[in-house]
Amino acid sequence: MGRRRCHRRYGRVAGLLGLAVVATGSVAAHGAALGGGGREAVAVPTWLFLVTGGAAIGASFLLASLVTDRALIAAVHEWRRRAPVPGASRLGSVLSLVGVVGLLWVFVVGVVGPQRGASNAAVLLVWVGWWAGFTMSTYLVGSVWPALNPWRTVADSLSSLDRLYPDRLGAWPSVVGLLALIWIEVVSPVAGDPRTLAAVVAGYTAVTLSGAIAYGPDRWFETVDPIARVFRYYGRLAPLAREGGSIRLRLPGTALAETRLVDGFDEVGFVIALVWATTYDGFVATPAWESAVAPIVEAGVPPLVLYLVVLVAGYLLFVGVYLLGTRYSRQLAGTYLSTATLARRFAPPLLAIAAGYHLAHYLEYFLSLAPSLIATAATPLALRETVPVLALPGWFDAVALASVLLGHVLAIWTAHAVAFDSFPGRLQAIRSQYPYTVVMVLYTISSLFIVSQPTIEPPFL
Structure with missing residues (x-):
């Protein structure tokens, strides 16, 4: 009877967690707005999903049952x-x-440059050079954002009022800020219209500098600013980190197991x-989303409201789901x-999954449009009828699938290390991972399926 009850319990866990992940996707580059095109449908046979899912589950159980030393x-x-950095x-x-020059570049070229996204160096700099290329370098190599951050540089040169930041707010404003930025990216032409992009960057600059002046740069960029937090968290995945005047080399992802990376539930909320x-960014750019919401939009629900409701819900x-998995883990x-x-x-191990999804789509996006960025940067005010785009071979789609899987495996390993650091008993550590493994495996299988689908511009906008 005890074993039967245990099996029913695991079944309930898998069922509840499965409901939350069957509709998940992965981040989309929205490259069509820049002329990079969307991802074409990739014929991924059923056996590949089975092999992928089996490999993920096998790796999880191997880590849990064999690597217990x-x-x-x-x-x-x-x-x-460690190595010194002269x-x-x-x-x-x-x-x-x-960083400051780059920010000014976005303002000037966005306003007076050619008003076609694919030919505008400001648009390409933000989406190809910064959000794609620089972000990938942050978790693949190391983060230099604290030094590059133009808003921090400007804020440090201004006088601060040093008002007391309300501790009850914690990191929740950064959660709201991140979700707001994603919603704006999806529903507005910010990814393809230079002046809209310049206006959004100007608004973000005004809010950020006002907050840094009011509460002090240290408090603002450590607690409130969502972009600074994104790069700080992604930087913990990287093999290189700055320590004083030296560079520290570590194995990728191992810093995610450190105890004080996430200090409160507000920071857990940001990771999630x-x-x-x-x-969300990828799911709303799939034909499945278009088919699902078409009847709702036809019924009269404003698309902007629908996108916002789905984002929050x-x-x-x-x-x-994460809290449910944590409760069962306990x-x-x-x-x-x-x-x-x-x-x-x-x-923190969930950050490896987020990075894997980012790499899955933005690597191809970055490589394809990097020649466009270089060409437009050479003559930023000239309107080009065509821009060079790198055509990648068909087999490159496999890189996206591998990126998702590698992010999952790294997350499993990191969670395994956290479990053995948190629990004194070997069996405790292994059993605690069952719910998290269910979440990660189902999430990965679902995302691999979405990665293989074509991407479109978010519909009805």
């Missing part, structure tokens, strides 16, 4: 090498100057928002640790 896990995560302060000053944002669903582990504590500890 705490000394080995600690050795992997504590491996470090002229680190000078390099930081150069990066700060580059980042994962959901990548999913999907985020709340993701939060609920029950299966039989631990005195609270659900809130476990939620904080196991949130």
